[in-house]
Amino acid sequence: MWIYEKKLQYPVKVSKCDPRMAKFLMEQYGGADGELSAALRYLNQRYSIPSKAIGILTDIGTEEFAHLEMIATMIYKLTKDADVEQFIQCGLGSHYAAHDRALQYKDSNGVPWTAAYIQAKGDPLADLYEDIAAEEKARATYQWLIDMTDDVDLQDGLKFLREREIVHAMRFREAVEIIKADREQKKFF
Amino acid sequence: MQQSQWREWHPYVSPLDPCPPIRVKRYVVPPNQYITFQPMNLPQFPIQEALFRGTLWPALWSPYEAQRGEKGGT
Amino acid sequence: MDQANAENAREERAAGDDAYRRELLEIQKIDFALVELNLYLDTHPGDMQALQQFNQLAQRRKQMAHEFELKYGPMTNFGNSFSRFPWQWIETPWPWQV
Numbered sequence: 001m002w003i004y005e006k007k008l009q010y011p012v013k014v015s016k017c018d019p020r021m022a023k024f025l026m027e028q029y030g031g032a033d034g035e036l037s038a039a040l041r042y043l044n045q046r047y048s049i050p051s052k053a054i055g056i057l058t059d060i061g062t063e064e065f066a067h068l069e070m071i072a073t074m075i076y077k078l079t080k081d082a083d084v085e086q087f088i089q090c091g092l093g094s095h096y097a098a099h100d101r102a103l104q105y106k107d108s109n110g111v112p113w114t115a116a117y118i119q120a121k122g123d124p125l126a127d128l129y130e131d132i133a134a135e136e137k138a139r140a141t142y143q144w145l146i147d148m149t150d151d152v153d154l155q156d157g158l159k160f161l162r163e164r165e166i167v168h169a170m171r172f173r174e175a176v177e178i179i180k181a182d183r184e185q186k187k188f189f
Numbered sequence: 190m191q192q193s194q195w196r197e198w199h200p201y202v203s204p205l206d207p208c209p210p211i212r213v214k215r216y217v218v219p220p221n222q223y224i225t226f227q228p229m230n231l232p233q234f235p236i237q238e239a240l241f242r243g244t245l246w247p248a249l250w251s252p253y254e255a256q257r258g259e260k261g262g263t
Numbered sequence: 264m265d266q267a268n269a270e271n272a273r274e275e276r277a278a279g280d281d282a283y284r285r286e287l288l289e290i291q292k293i294d295f296a297l298v299e300l301n302l303y304l305d306t307h308p309g310d311m312q313a314l315q316q317f318n319q320l321a322q323r324r325k326q327m328a329h330e331f332e333l334k335y336g337p338m339t340n341f342g343n344s345f346s347r348f349p350w351q352w353i354e355t356p357w358p359w360q361v
Contacts, residue, residue, distance in 0.1 A: 006338050007287055008358040009295065010240065056305040063298060073359035139219070147255050156241075159253055163243025166251050167302070170221040174306040177226050227303065229310050236320075240295040245303075 002062070009066040010160045013153035014077040020090040021149050022078040024108050028145070028161075029071045031107035032117040033137035039064035041118035041134060045127045048120060053128070053175045060168050067161055072103055074157060124179045128172050135169035194218055194251055219251040279356040286331055287361075293324045 028034040042061035046054050079092070079101050087096040094110060105113035119130055142162035146155050195215050202210040231246050239245045300317040307313060328338060336351035337344030346352055 003339050003341055003343055006340075006352075006358060007291065007294075008361070009291065009298070011284070011288060011291060011361075012359075056302065059298075059302055059305055063302075069358065076359045143217070143253060143256075146253060147257055150255070150257070155255060160241075160243045162253060163249075163251060166219045166221050167244050167249055167299070169219075170224065170227060170249060171302050171306055173221065174226050178306060227307070229307065230312065236292055236296050239299065240292045245296055245299040 008070055008073060009063070010070060010157060012070050012073045012077070012157045014074060014151060015153040016149075016151040017078070017081070018149070018151065019078050019082045019086050019092065021145075021151070021154065022075045023091050023095075024145060024148055025071055025075050025078075026106060027108040027141060028138070029068065029075060029103065029107075030105035030113040031111075031141075033134060033141050034107070035064050035068035035071055035138075036105055036113055037117045038134055038138060039068060040115075041120075042131060044118065045120045045131070048122045049124050049127060050179060052178055053124065056171055056175050057131075060171060063164070063168075067164065070157060070161065074154065075103055125176065128176050128179065131172045132169050132176075135165045135172065139165040139169070194220070215256070217251065217253065220249055224248070279361055283335060284361065286334070290324070290327055290331060293320055293327065296320055297324060 030036060039061050042057045042064065046057045046061070049057060079087075082090075082101075084096060087093055095104075095106075098104075107113070119127075121127055121130075139162055142158050142165065146158045146162070149155060149158075194217050196218055197213050197215050199212060200210075200214055202212060227246070227249075231248050233239070233245045234242050234247060234250075242250055244250055297317065297320055300313055300320070304310065304313055304317060332338055332344055336354055337346050340352055344352075
């Protein structure tokens with residue numbers, strides 16, 4: 001069951017009116033390595049993973065929805081006051097034609113999100129290694145997005161999201177150790 | 190602890206390359222790569238700061254600055 | 264019509280202004296620590312110290328959120344926060360508007 005909290009996890013600020021970034025940010029909204037993929041991947045894997053890993057998948061999956069909301073906020077702030085001309089100049093003309101200023105789960109090329117982006121193999125190591133890879137891919141994507149903007153405030157939110165991916169990867173790697181259940185590992189508890 | 194998280198490598202440059210070559214490329218190795226299992230009692234950032242760092246623990250913190258300068262010809 | 268406008272004006276002044284954002288930031292800071300500790304405890308269930316820290320922060324947070332909600336209205340839905348009349352949950356600003 002999900003409760004919704006009426007606040008962002010991190011205070012997102014956008015200082016430059018540069019709708020161009022909105023197009024690129026879509027990569028983390030509806031893209032293969034984006035936050036929607038992350039949330040749905042982890043929450044879906046929960047149903048078949050060994051019980052000791054359900055907690056971490058539930059919690060990281062939930063946090064990813066909060067990150068999805070942050071990306072949506074960035075896109076929203078960059079596009080809500082833009083005019084049609086700006087949309088066209090920023091390569092978002094097709095988006096405007098289909099959606100006006102609405103958001104949609106598509107990547108930066110307009111390719112719609114698909115469940116083909118996520119996997120649940122039913123094998124805990126396969127699933128967790130996919131999760132670790134997903135976190136590293138998301139981290140890399142945030143690095144490229146940070147490279148692409150000189151808006152320090154926008155960078156700030158993106159750096160937060162990038163660091164979260166590093167921490168998530170850490171937790172999934174720990175989950176692998178827990179799944180391995182080597183006698184040695186019990187020392188850490 | 191804070192050895193740089195950056196690594197450099199040198200792509201092969203051909204005399205026939207059409208564009209000014211990029212001679213040095215860099216990538217990040219974040220701290221999670223060196224920790225199998227986070228040990229207990231690691232020092233924490235103060236609560237006032239942790240949100241802006243993106244983590245509670247300095248040991249997991251990986252700063253990143255925009256790499257806009259990467260360009261061929263140097 | 265005028266009453267609706269007056270209500271809107273009052274609501275715009277109270278929520279979404281600098282004081283609102285400042286106080287919200289304090290909750291965001293402590294909530295972040297709670298999320299971090301929650302994830303950590305998911306893989307370190309035997310870390311007594313972390314667990315105590317979590318519970319202490321959770322207590323403090325409950326108090327902070329209560330005070331915030333008295334001023335600005337409910338932060339959560341489905342009965343996890345209370346509301347005054349008229350139903351406050353639907354008021355702006357929503358998080359992406361702040």
